[in-house]
Amino acid sequence: MxxxxxxAGIVGVSAAWFLREAGAEVTVVEAREGAGLETSFANGGHISVASGPWxxxxxxGKMLKWLGREDAPLLLRPFRWDPALWSWxxxxxxxCNARDYAANAAVIGAICRFSAAETARLRDTLAIDDQNSLAGTLTLCTTPGEMASAAAKEKRLVASxxxxxxxxxxxxxxxxPALADAAPRYAGGLFAKDGETGDAWKFTQGLADAAERAGVRFRYGAKVARLATASGAVTGVALDGGETLAADAVVLAAGxxxxxxxxxxxxxxxxxxGKGYSATVPISGRNGAPQMAVVDEHAKIYVARFGDRxxxxxxxxxxxxDKTPSPTRAAATVATLKRxxxxGGDFAQATHWTGLRPMSPDGRPLIxxxxLRNLWLDTGHGPLGWTMAAGSGRLLAALMTGGSPPLDPAPYAPDRFR
Ligand SMILES: Cc1cc2nc3c(=O)[nH]c(=O)nc-3n(C[C@H](O)[C@H](O)[C@H](O)COP(=O)(O)OP(=O)(O)OC[C@H]3O[C@@H](n4cnc5c(N)ncnc54)[C@H](O)[C@@H]3O)c2cc1C
Structure with a gap:
């Protein structure tokens, strides 16, 4: 096949790796000049096995409270006329109800745990240096409601x-200790050894290099114009510039x-x-940067250390x-880090970035x-695409090549939205 x-984001590269491992001939088509240059570039880096959906x-209730606040953790621009936004x-x-939240969190948790183990296995066997850290995650809570959620999460984690x-x-x-100044402003927190951190871009590049060595062909700088279809199947991938590529199967992993x-x-x-922001600062010899990953639950900000950044x-x-950053939101991101x-670092040298998370309404990926019988999806990973990519790729490759699925595929099936 x-x-x-x-x-060639983290999701597409992972799918390519596992398809090749399962014996397929694989070509990756990517508009940018390299792997991992879009949403997988400067994300939070947390590999979280116990996160729920947004x-x-x-x-x-929070969205209503936050309406009109330019620096709100979740900002919906409500007067925008965008039918796609409204139907989504x-x-x-x-x-957003207790029953669906619990069901979605359970299936998200299943693929996150499986995927985190696959990511660790790839990192070790392929010697990928993504500045991985296993120091644990400290979630900081401001309100009694956040403390109650943290207590519930503690029970779930311990039970697992x-x-x-x-x-x-x-x-x-x-x-x-790096939180000594900030700690009095919080109600409390949750320390958990439930995940790890790593630079998703470095990992994507390392995996793409390994995939290339294993025989995967990468066509960088090749933008797909459209999929040609006939009789219920994809017949070709048409590129900008006129070339059309033929394949037995096509995986849509374009975030x-x-x-x-x-x-x-x-x-x-x-x-x-779902546009997100990041700010990266050089630590530049300062002695106030954390060793642990830290989450400010109230501000919805995830902090990670990658070596000297x-x-x-x-x-x-x-x-x-539109990826254009809102100056207010970009400034708020770096201000939270500084608070x-x-x-922790040289804040005057902050590098700002925005990325577009491919968000599904229930938080589950579409795999x-x-x-169209030879078109497969591997997208919709939202805020957890780095965490879920390896597991998604292995699951998809098994489904496409007739292998035994490593986890129940039903909860991730794209046709659940019909
Ligand atoms: C601020 C922020 C923080 C985040 N933090 C975390 C975190 O801590 N942990 C976590 O697990 N996840 C996190 N995420 C989510 C994660 O980054 C994404 O889910 C993940 O990167 C999605 O990967 P992808 O491969 O699906 O998409 P992308 O990385 O966007 O890759 C899609 C690729 O398709 C290419 N493409 C698009 N159109 C075409 C075309 N027409 N022709 C050819 N190529 C095309 C693009 O150039 C791109 O390279 C975060 C995201 C953001 C924005």
Missing amino acids: HAIVLG AAPDVP GVRFLAN GFEARLLDRAGIAAAE SWSVQLAAAAGLRIPVYP LRAAGTLELAGW LFPE GRTA
Whole structure:
């Protein structure tokens, strides 16, 4: 089988690796000049095995409270006329209830745990240096509601065999001395050894190099114009410039841009871009950078250290495919990092970045066959694409090559939205 994978983000590269491992001939087509240069470039770097979806019971209320606040953790630009946003938004809100939240969190957790193990295996066997850290994650809580959620998460983590403990203010500073100044502003926190951090871009590049050595062909600088279809199947991948590539199967792993490519082939996929921000600062010899990964639950900011760099990433802005940063939101991201770690780095040298998370309304990725019989989806990974990529790739490769699926594929099937 010759498979063409569209997109060389962490998800497309992972799919290519596992398809090749399963014996397929694989070509990856990527518009940018290298792997991992879009949403997989400067994300938060957290590999989180116990995160729930954004669609949570308390989110509609919070969204109303945050309306009109330019620096809100979740910003919906409500007066934007965008039918895609509104139809996605209705589905998102329908998932904001306790029953669906619990069901979505369970299936997200299953693929995250499986995927984290696959990522670690690839890192070790392929000797990929992504500046991985296993120091643990400290989640900081501001409100009693956040403390209650942290307590519930602690129970879930301990029941799943992870080390986790709730901390008071003093405990926060004792666990991560770099938080000594910031700790008094928080109600408490949760320390957990439930995941790790790593630079997703470095990992994507390392995996792409390994895939190339294993025989995967990469066509960089090749933008897909459209999928040619006939009789219920994809017959070719047409590139800007006129060339058309033939394949037995096509994997749509183009992140947030999968939506337009699918639409041109007559398929509607309920994925909407969720813009997020990151700010990366050089530590430059300062002695106030943390060793642990830190999450400010209230601000929805995730902090990770990659060697001599410190990064804050997060927040969600629903405003279409435009990556232009809002100066207010970019400034708020670096301000949160500075408030947490005043001596953490050289803030004047901050590098700002935005990325478009491919968000599904229920937070689950879309992995599987579409209504076009040789077109497969591997997208919709939202805020957890780095965490879920390796597991998604292995699952997809098994489905496409007739192998035994490593986990139940049903909860991730794209046709759940029909
Ligand atoms: C601020 C922020 C923080 C985040 N933090 C975390 C985190 O801590 N942990 C975590 O697990 N996840 C995190 N994520 C989510 C994660 O980054 C994404 O889910 C993941 O990168 C998506 O990968 P992808 O391969 O699907 O998409 P992308 O990385 O966007 O790759 C898609 C590729 O398709 C290519 N493409 C698009 N259109 C075409 C075309 N027409 N022709 C050819 N190529 C095309 C693009 O150029 C791109 O390279 C974060 C995201 C953001 C924005």
